[in-house]
Amino acid sequence: MASKGETRWLHPATAMQAMLEGANHNNLFLNVYTLTLCSAAPLQHHHVRQALLHLFRKVPTLRLCLKRRDGLLWMCEMDHEEIDFQVVEGDSNQVTEDLGTYKYNVSEGPLWCARLLSKEKNPMNPRTDIESAFPYTCSLALGNHHAIADGTTNTFTIEFFLQILNDVIAGKNIDDSKQMAEYKGAKELDDLINAQDKELEKDPARLEVLLKEIKEGPQEQPLLCRVLPPIYGVPYKSRFLETVFDTDTTKRFITKCKENGITVNSGVVALLNVTLMEYMREAGLKREEYPIQAAHAVNMRRYLPKEMSNIIGAHITLLVNTLMVPANWQDSFWNYAKQVHKEFLKGLVSDTVEYLCLIRRAYYYNDSFQEAFSKPSPPSWDHITATMGNLDTRIITEGNHVRLGHLLRFSANAFDPLMHMYHTFRGRLCFSVTYSVNLLSEETAQKMIDLFVKILNSQV
Incomplete structure (x- = not known):
């Protein structure tokens, strides 16, 4: 991560990234992936927060922001550690749709957010054959600016999150210096x-x-x-x-x-x-x-x-x-x-x-x-x-503590x-x-x- 107050300029935004920034600025093509999490015991909020912090440290795209230099839009690395996480109440469908018009701090980051529904009025139905061992369900809505991630990246990130969350609940040590994927191309x-x-x-x-x-x-x-x-x-x-x-x-x-x-x-x-x-x-x-x-x-x-x-x-x-x-x-x-x-x-x-x-x-x-x-x-x-x-074939983690029961994808248009x-x-x-x-x-x-x-x- 860049040092506080310093900008690490990674590369000029690609044509697609620039297009998605223009669209997202006007509430178009903002992504939301809403996860139905099935757990063996009630999911603790602090475990989710800790897993998201590790995720931020281990997945490069979650540390991206956008700045302008010499008339060009650039992809940059954030100069501080921050996750946008809230525990909310309500309907998962409504939370999902609301994040479709969410305003991210584009120049400072983070360009993603997470909303954990604690008292859900309309939980999404998980797969029934894991309900007996994982009877507790809740929804986690993950929103992101489209310029940092496409669908492939988002599903990779969900798999990484499930791995980390299971390790956090198990009390395992997590090496934040080891990156889980490469941002390049x-x-x-x-x-x-x-x-x-x-x-x-x-x-x-x-x-x-x-x-x-x-x-x-x-x-x-x-x-x-x-x-x-x-x-x-x-x-x-x-x-x-x-x-x-x-x-x-x-x-x-x-x-x-x-x-x-x-x-x-x-x-x-x-x-x-x-x-x-x-x-x-x-x-x-x-x-x-x-x-x-x-x-x-x-x-x-x-x-x-x-x-x-x-x-x-x-x-x-x-x-x-x-x-x-x-x-x-x-x-x-x-x-x-x-x-x-x-x-x-x-x-x-x-x-x-x-x-x-x-x-x-x-x-x-x-x-x-x-x-x-x-x-x-x-x-x-x-x-x-x-x-x-x-x-x-991509979201394969079947942890002892938490598993993904269902995934909803939404993109505002x-x-x-x-x-x-x-x-x-x-x-x-x-x-x-x-x-x-x-x-x-x-x-x-x-x-x-x-x-x-x-x-x-x-x-x-």
């Missing part, structure tokens, strides 16, 4: 972007068109927005709903995806596209094909050497595409899912790095991300997706109608939808979830 990713940027420069006309799309948004309004019932006088805010599939349904769905040679993510996106299409058809929009405009979060570590697969930071980009859903999708859903998968593979070759090139050219060099997010803009996409895959976040954990597909209350009512969002559940069950 900015230079390597910048090299990738520079190489792709040179390719873009070979076709100036195409580059001009792409930059115009980035700055002005799509030429056509997302189809979903044309059928949503109008909502007036409601402030911009994000809320969420959640559904969790049982282990049998999850297993059957995963098996069907494997049988058809596609990823679970491709299967889920295909289902979501079909769900939106069916909602629009029920709302009276009749077509032979329905274009679904979407943005999909992509882990940039896939482009780095294998030894860098576990680095921490905000190493993400977006894959933006428009996929057509045929009105007769029911004739062969899995053929449609295969087409979705094919389009994903095609886009992952170059489109994801290309997106970072474009936002860097459009906003990074003139430092205009905050201005770009400062006022509501028309929705760019029908929906956004973010998968974390199978978390049973009030400008676009829907953001779908999903993963599997303890053999169950966990699915949450963030919706913008100024674009969708809770009734409409719930109707879409019910339709998604119905369609998934019909295909497995």
Whole structure:
């Protein structure tokens, strides 16, 4: 850690980190991960606080802050030790949503916080097969500024926290000098972007068109927005709903995806596209094909050497595409899912790095991300997706004192109608939808979830 009063300048913020700072400054894409902790004995507040302090010392991203130097935004290391931890009462869903508009001290840090619910009115249900040995449950909401951590980093951090918390309760000595992960990758990713940027420069006309799309948004309004019932006088805010599939349904769905040679993510996106299409058809929009405009979060570590697969930071980009859903999708859903998968593979070759090139050219060099997010803009996409895959391979600690029973992921986004976040954990597909209350009512969002559940069950 930097000495008190001194600034340790780590590196200029990447284009994605600068974009996320601009978004977070305007209450967009702030992350909250709410943990249902199952313990063998009632969890002591001081144990949680002590574990979080060790976590701060052992995970570099939790010590990050952002400062400006010579007109550039830099990632820096905090010059003091501080954790933002509170014990609160109330409803875990409400606490989660409230942290979606939390204001962090960006220049001083910390850029994350923790809220332990002591008397919870609405506890999230843990997995039943650990209830007998771990009968006590409580929720811990972990919020963070998106510029310091992506979903991969957050799930790594949760695993580290579970390891430390079990050791704290057991009274073990913890070596704070031993770091649990490496914060790196900015230079390597910048090299990738520079190489792709040179390719873009070979076709100036195409580059001009792409930059115009980035700055002005799509030429056509997302189809979903044309059928949503109008909502007036409601402030911009994000809320969420959640559904969790049982282990049998999850297993059957995963098996069907494997049988058809596609990823679970491709299967889920295909289902979501079909769900939106069916909602629009029920709302009276009749077509032979329905274009679904979407943005999909992509882990940039896939482009780095294998030894860098576990680095921490905000190493993400977006894959933006428009996929057509045929009105007769029911004739062969899995053929449609295969087409979705094919389009994903095609886009992952170059489109994801290309997106970072474009936002860097459009906003990074003139430092205009905050201005770009400062006022509501028309929705760019029908929906956004973010998968974390199978978390049973990443959150593996099964401690003697505390275990993770459930994980909810939430990311504030009030400008676009829907953001779908999903993963599997303890053999169950966990699915949450963030919706913008100024674009969708809770009734409409719930109707879409019910339709998604119905369609998934019909295909497995």
